[in-house]
Amino acid sequence: MPSLLTDIPRPVRRTLQACAGLATLVLLFEGMRAVGLLPTTSVPSTGEILGALRTSVVDGDMVSAIGYTVLAWLLGLLVATAIGIPSGIAVGLSRWADRATRSAVEILRPVPAVALVPVAIVLFGIEVPMQVFLIAIACVWPLLLGARGGVRAVDPLQVDTARSFGLGQLAIIRRVVLPATVPAMVTALRLSASLGVVVAVGAQLISGSPGLGSLLVSSQNAGKNDVVWACLLVTGALGVVINLLLASAERGIAGWQALSTEGRR
Amino acid sequence: MTISTTTSPAPVLLSADGIGKTYVGEKGAQVEAIGDVSFTVAEGEFVAIVGPSGCGKTTLLRTIAGLLKPSRGEIRFDDKAVRRVPDGFGIVFQEYNRSLFPWLTVRKNVEFGLKDLPRQLRTERAAEALARVHLAGVEDQYPWQLSGGMQQRVAIARALATHPRVLLMDEPFASVDAQTRINLELMTAEISAELGLTTLLITHDIDEAIFLADRVFVLSARPSHVLMEVAVDLPRPRDELATKADPRFLDYRRTVYDAIVHPTTDTTPIATTIPRAEVLT
Amino acid sequence: MKAPTFRSVTHRSVGWIFVLVLMGLWEIAGRRDASGLFPPLSEVLTETLEVLRSDALTNDILPSVARALAGFVLGSAAGIALGVVLGWWRALEPWTTAPLEFLRAVPVPALVPLAVALYGSTDPMKVGIIALGAFWPVLLNTVDGIRRVDPGYIESARVYTSGSSFSILRRVVLPAATPQITTGLRIGLAISLILMVVSEMFGASSGLGYLVLQSQRLYAMTSMYAGVVILALVGLLLTALFSAVEKRAMSWFDGMKGRTS
Ligand SMILES: Nc1ncnc2c1ncn2[C@@H]1O[C@H](COP(=O)(O)OP(=O)(O)OP(=O)(O)O)[C@@H](O)[C@H]1O
Ligand SMILES: [Mg+2]
Numbered sequence: 151m152p153s154l155l156t157d158i159p160r161p162v163r164r165t166l167q168a169c170a171g172l173a174t175l176v177l178l179f180e181g182m183r184a185v186g187l188l189p190t191t192s193v194p195s196t197g198e199i200l201g202a203l204r205t206s207v208v209d210g211d212m213v214s215a216i217g218y219t220v221l222a223w224l225l226g227l228l229v230a231t232a233i234g235i236p237s238g239i240a241v242g243l244s245r246w247a248d249r250a251t252r253s254a255v256e257i258l259r260p261v262p263a264v265a266l267v268p269v270a271i272v273l274f275g276i277e278v279p280m281q282v283f284l285i286a287i288a289c290v291w292p293l294l295l296g297a298r299g300g301v302r303a304v305d306p307l308q309v310d311t312a313r314s315f316g317l318g319q320l321a322i323i324r325r326v327v328l329p330a331t332v333p334a335m336v337t338a339l340r341l342s343a344s345l346g347v348v349v350a351v352g353a354q355l356i357s358g359s360p361g362l363g364s365l366l367v368s369s370q371n372a373g374k375n376d377v378v379w380a381c382l383l384v385t386g387a388l389g390v391v392i393n394l395l396l397a398s399a400e401r402g403i404a405g406w407q408a409l410s411t412e413g414r415r
Numbered sequence: 416m417t418i419s420t421t422t423s424p425a426p427v428l429l430s431a432d433g434i435g436k437t438y439v440g441e442k443g444a445q446v447e448a449i450g451d452v453s454f455t456v457a458e459g460e461f462v463a464i465v466g467p468s469g470c471g472k473t474t475l476l477r478t479i480a481g482l483l484k485p486s487r488g489e490i491r492f493d494d495k496a497v498r499r500v501p502d503g504f505g506i507v508f509q510e511y512n513r514s515l516f517p518w519l520t521v522r523k524n525v526e527f528g529l530k531d532l533p534r535q536l537r538t539e540r541a542a543e544a545l546a547r548v549h550l551a552g553v554e555d556q557y558p559w560q561l562s563g564g565m566q567q568r569v570a571i572a573r574a575l576a577t578h579p580r581v582l583l584m585d586e587p588f589a590s591v592d593a594q595t596r597i598n599l600e601l602m603t604a605e606i607s608a609e610l611g612l613t614t615l616l617i618t619h620d621i622d623e624a625i626f627l628a629d630r631v632f633v634l635s636a637r638p639s640h641v642l643m644e645v646a647v648d649l650p651r652p653r654d655e656l657a658t659k660a661d662p663r664f665l666d667y668r669r670t671v672y673d674a675i676v677h678p679t680t681d682t683t684p685i686a687t688t689i690p691r692a693e694v695l696t
Numbered sequence: 697m698k699a700p701t702f703r704s705v706t707h708r709s710v711g712w713i714f715v716l717v718l719m720g721l722w723e724i725a726g727r728r729d730a731s732g733l734f735p736p737l738s739e740v741l742t743e744t745l746e747v748l749r750s751d752a753l754t755n756d757i758l759p760s761v762a763r764a765l766a767g768f769v770l771g772s773a774a775g776i777a778l779g780v781v782l783g784w785w786r787a788l789e790p791w792t793t794a795p796l797e798f799l800r801a802v803p804v805p806a807l808v809p810l811a812v813a814l815y816g817s818t819d820p821m822k823v824g825i826i827a828l829g830a831f832w833p834v835l836l837n838t839v840d841g842i843r844r845v846d847p848g849y850i851e852s853a854r855v856y857t858s859g860s861s862f863s864i865l866r867r868v869v870l871p872a873a874t875p876q877i878t879t880g881l882r883i884g885l886a887i888s889l890i891l892m893v894v895s896e897m898f899g900a901s902s903g904l905g906y907l908v909l910q911s912q913r914l915y916a917m918t919s920m921y922a923g924v925v926i927l928a929l930v931g932l933l934l935t936a937l938f939s940a941v942e943k944r945a946m947s948w949f950d951g952m953k954g955r956t957s
Contacts, residue, residue: 164790167791168794175795189814250711250714251711254715257932262931264897268908268912311506315527316502329516341883344803345883352891362806367809370809370813386799386802388801390798
């Protein structure tokens with residue numbers, strides 16, 4: 151039976167469904183306010199939130215908060231990648247290096263990065279570098295372990311194939327091991343990226359270092375609840391953009407992996 | 416016996432000299448895969464090695480290729496001991512779908528071994544190799560977008576593109592359908608003859624071995640040794656129907672089959688050369 | 697016989713030697729530091745032991761561990777439950793993707809100030825925040841894991857089981873998705889630990905996190921580092937606990953696989 155929904159072309163239908171989902175979320179929020187699950191005294195309405203978003207964008211607070219957060223996040227990820235990926239590849243390639251460092255990694259990895267906020271303040275003060283330090287510490291582990299796992303999972307037959315063409319160690323690493331590891335690294339990067347946002351906002355909240363987290367706190371202290379909610383809206387939107395970018399990068403770069411394993415079944 | 420009429424044989428290009436391989440596992444468990452294998456391959460010859468599953472054929476090929484160090488004995492190529500993969504070897508692996516690089520297009524896969532050549536020459540070589548395996552027009556696809564038989568041909572083209580002197584193939588046609596298999600066999604025979612390649616084909620298919628080879632080595636079960644060596648005297652070019660209906664083909668087939676099914680209990684390696692006259696009688 | 701034993705011993709100890717070298721470096725750096733900002737490891741560890749022997753253990757540390765554990769378990773359970781629903785009934789996907797993508801993108805620490813304002817710095821609030829942190833990664837990985845189960849498994853399950861959605865889900869889909877759900881749990885645990893610290897450091901007037909921050913403000917470096925070490929130990933403990941449970945669960949899972957096949 152042809153229904154109203156199936157007659158609409160797929161992309162349009164998808165968009166409509168997504169909008170309907172988001173609208174339901176807004177309705178749910180307003181409903182909870184109306185019923186009293188969320189106190190109307192401290193929780194502003196959707197209209198008020200959007201209004202606050204507009205004014206805080208216009209007066210520049212929001213823009214600079216986003217700017218600082220994105221800057222710290224980017225630099226932190228960059229540092230974590232620069233350290234984590236090469237070390238991960240090294241311990242993936244060398245059993246010896248792996249054995250030597252494994253215990254240290256096992257001990258350091260579970261340390262929650264925000265526990266180091268006081269240390270970071272002592273070392274770096276409360277500006278952006280301190281956030282970069284904490285984000286890098288949190289994100290280095292998934293990247294290191296992702297690269298290590300990727301290198302470990304390289305098919306030995308592919309290495310043999312390269313050897314059969316007379317390639318030496320370095321050429322094999324460059325032309326076979328690295329490309330084969332790219333999907334694992336991109337996945338690790340996606341994981342680190344959302345972890346990085348969590349750590350950035352957490353560190354800003356605790357230390358007052360500039361960014362969305364501290365804007366949130368200062369607005370709350372000033373009694374501007376609508377700005378607080380606008381901050382939440384913006385962090386959510388920021389997260390969505392980051393996730394979408396990285397997910398499409400993952401599909402683009404690593405598309406062959408998903409498809410080739412599917413093809414092998 | 417008319418031994419005097421045999422033309423002087425081509426020089427030996429590749430030889431295995433008392434090869435043995437014992438795998439040592441993590442906990443010291445030992446698997447003796449190859450017992451004692453020796454043979455020689457002459458320049459331009461097509462040699463097939465048959466043996467039951469698990470007898471160490473892949474192990475032998477990897478040893479010949481210099482990918483695996485033998486526990487005993489030595490491989491010699493061009494009168495030099497093989498320690499790593501020598502220049503001039505092309506290898507087609509048993510699990511071809513795993514040996515093709517999924518992040519490279521078909522063209523890039525075929526060009527993989529040509530890194531040192533200028534781009535122009537690389538492209539030409541790749542095109543030539545793909546044409547030889549009757550695969551044109553898929554250059555820009557990825558290997559995993561192709562069928563099994565096509566993937567296998569890409570793997571063969573990749574080995575051919577380097578213009579090897581020796582082509583080593585490990586059960587290259589084991590996992591394709593019967594029709595594709597026949598096509599690939601004919602194609603292999605044609606390429607080897609045209610390029611004058613020294614070819615070593617590993618297979619567990621007796622018919623395929625006899626159909627393609629000048630000589631067939633029959634391996635015993637693990638730990639393997641050469642049970643028998645059969646010189647195949649069938650006219651070339653070989654033909655799917657005519658060759659396989661030739662009474663000599665059927666004789667070779669029975670001989671090899673008997674050797675595999677009723678191997679002598681004697682464990683010392685024996686190499687029975689069956690001269691042509693004997694088989695014909 | 698002697699040589700391999702010797703080798704395996706060195707293999708195992710080389711990792712610990714590296715750890716000891718790192719600790720030694722901390723000690724030396726601490727002793728050479730004149731600024732007073734970087735106390736040697738020995739002093740920090742002495743202080744740590746002292747804290748662990750004081751009543752801070754029962755007053756601050758164990759409650760932290762309990763909250764983290766409770767939040768992680770609650771959040772994961774909710775994540776798996778909702779994940780199964782969303783992963784299995786695909787018709788829901790187009791409607792739920794956009795709102796969920798938005799909600800999960802809000803970093804959970806950002807909710808802490810609001811939660812403190814609405815509910816105060818209470819235990820249920822902290823547990824709730826920790827739970828929410830674990831919830832998202834577990835949910836996403838469960839949904840993804842279930843959607844990726846090879847359709848071939850599901851088809852053969854339809855043939856060999858009673859064919860009801862429930863039994864297919866329980867006997868085939870969930871086991872097949874287990875590895876990815878486990879991945880989600882591991883990420884969830886890491887985020888739970890971060891939130892444990894955030895919820896203690898933000899707006900609290902007691903607790904371990906509060907003590908650490910307070911020491912930093914007072915420039916009491918040794919007790920600050922001791923607090924950080926204790927927080928690290930809590931993370932280590934909970935991660936080790938998780939690995940142990942995972943190992944047991946997985947061996948049970950492997951055993952089951954072995955029996956039925
Ligand atoms: N890396 C290895 N470590 C230990 N044992 C191995 C290893 N590779 C192969 N073997 C063992 O050596 C024997 C020969 O294996 P091989 O793969 O060479 O056999 P094959 O003749 O190629 O078999 P098939 O016809 O199935 O391809 C088998 O018993 C196998 O279990
Ligand atoms: Mg084999």
